[in-house]
Amino acid sequence: MKFVKRTEKCGLLNSSKIGDEVILNGWVASNRNLGGLLFIDLRDRWGIAQLVIEPENFPQLAELGRTLRSEFVIWAKGVVRKRESVNTKIPTGEVEILLTDFGIINQSLLPPFEISDLTDANEELRLKYRYLDLRRNELQNNLVVRNKVYQIVHKYFYENDFMEIETPLLMKSTPEGARDFLVPSRIYKGRFYALPQSPQIYKQILMVSGFDRYIQIAKCFRDEDLRSDRQPEFTQIDCEMSFVEQDDIISIFENFIKVTWKKVLNVDLQLPFARLSYKEAMENYGSDKPDTRFDIKIKTLNTLFQNTDFQVFKQTLENNGIIAGINAKGCGNYSRKQIDTLTEFAKKYGARGLAYIKFSEGTVTGSIAKFLSEQEIQDLKTTFQVEDNDLILFISDKWTRTYTVLGALRLEIARQTGIIEQVKNKFNFLWVVDFPLFEYDETEERYVAMHHPFTSPKIEDIPLLDTNPGEVRAIAHDIVLNGVEIGGGSIRIHDADLQKKMFNLMNISEKEAEDKFGFLLTSLKYGAPPHGGIALGLDRLTMLLIGTDNIRDVIAFPKTTSGLSLMDNAPSFVDEKQLNELGIAISPNSKTM
């Protein structure tokens, strides 16, 4: 299959080439045979060019042209000329190539779906034939944006004196955090490497080594269940800096985001981004990654209901819980069925029930209307700035659950009322800071690190470590865009004794800490500088830049939500011989089909 090498790219042809003889290479996107005239759309990475065959003058070309089918690969030689009828829909629409010669380089089977912008083939099929799906404009563009982000990262951080350093993919398995992917060692049977959940420990050690400013576009692996925005392997823009405070990290990354948004979208962002404490974020938006593009806010109502006769609320107050609510504006006409659906929605997030009142044509109705005093109703009207046809939703439960459920309801109401659609072009960046250092794990009955075990407590909270660990705040920072967490980091502990104390508080024994993290603890004793960093999710960043909510749209070869690769059928069984070499036997009952 000989081919004649191109002199031009299809998508870059324009009227400046008129009169030139050119050679193109590409895929047949479509062909239109008008009998006395044949048109062929030829596609490459840069776009589409129209080829013309005139059977009257080139009968043998026409004969070959009639055998062309979609996705055949061809070379085509001809002269660029102005079209008789211009196509304004494509960049090359002013010109066409009158063919003087061409050849078929490779044929193609009939593709299982049409390679076009309009394709509506389902994702399962598109994932199986990923190489065909990737020929489509949309996915090509997504990877173009992703590539732009790579280039901006390399340039921006290089110019700011960061060093790119690769860290191992085969590392030691560590407890805490996500489940590791394990890689068996052949040489040391029974031992395993782990794929990194992130290069966290290595980058801290690089700080001890004196590299001062590290950046890496790093692959990370977490063996947990997937979602539309989560893949088992994903990419982080991973950073660590020495001799810095939180504000230094924040400012470097705010500016990185600003540069990226300017270069990719030509959007000017205002710096600095807003900052919310974890407490503010939870109590106002019911989330540690609040979507602040719209105004619905949660109101805490413990004071308002301090003298309530409503037993459910009364009990919540007695149990030191929280009563809070949101105003679903304009939803006062919701039917019983719609409210039931909202209740079911709330229950998914752990709510035991959903109380509500409706304000409609001057009357107050709803599940708890009859339990409320006139004064309470007046106060609610003021608190929520109630207008006619508003719906107030109440949750009363423990602090976290109350706010989390209302946070979910807040987003659901915004979706149902079309508010999300209205604000979809806004970019509301913000930082969430002052996270709790620990959260209490009910099942394990111990404190676990909210961020990770190397996060430094706020200096002024260190005394609380001994008295009330749950109250200690971390020097941690998450960056959030439109309700999506796009990155997070912290100032790390650079003192071996404090680090030991942290493990201690998390009920990790001295022996285990030494066994699992000893190398880090030891390194901290050899002159560790104060350091901290952050990692941004490159996949999610790209998703937000192109406006998709499907992470598979920004990854060339993604897995399904059940962790399968439909193109190559990974994971797969392996030969008995391979297992023997590794000293691994599969237990009889654990084998899946």
Next chain:
RNA sequence: GGGGUCGUAGUUCAGCUGGUUAGAAUGCCUGCCUGUCACGCAGGAGGUCGAGAGUUCGAGUCUCUUCGGCCCCGCCA
């Protein structure tokens, strides 16, 4: 681990309370056509109804099991 939803020509879908030969659009194939660009016109081919079992005189339709896609809860420092 749990919940929801979907699976029918190559593709996207329709198929009612179970009832003749499972339809449409598009794609594909053949022929005609000199300015198309979602070309047009005429004709044609194309189905293990995801798989397995069951109920029934009869199953695309009902039941159970199972496989797979998507979405969500748990999980994901």
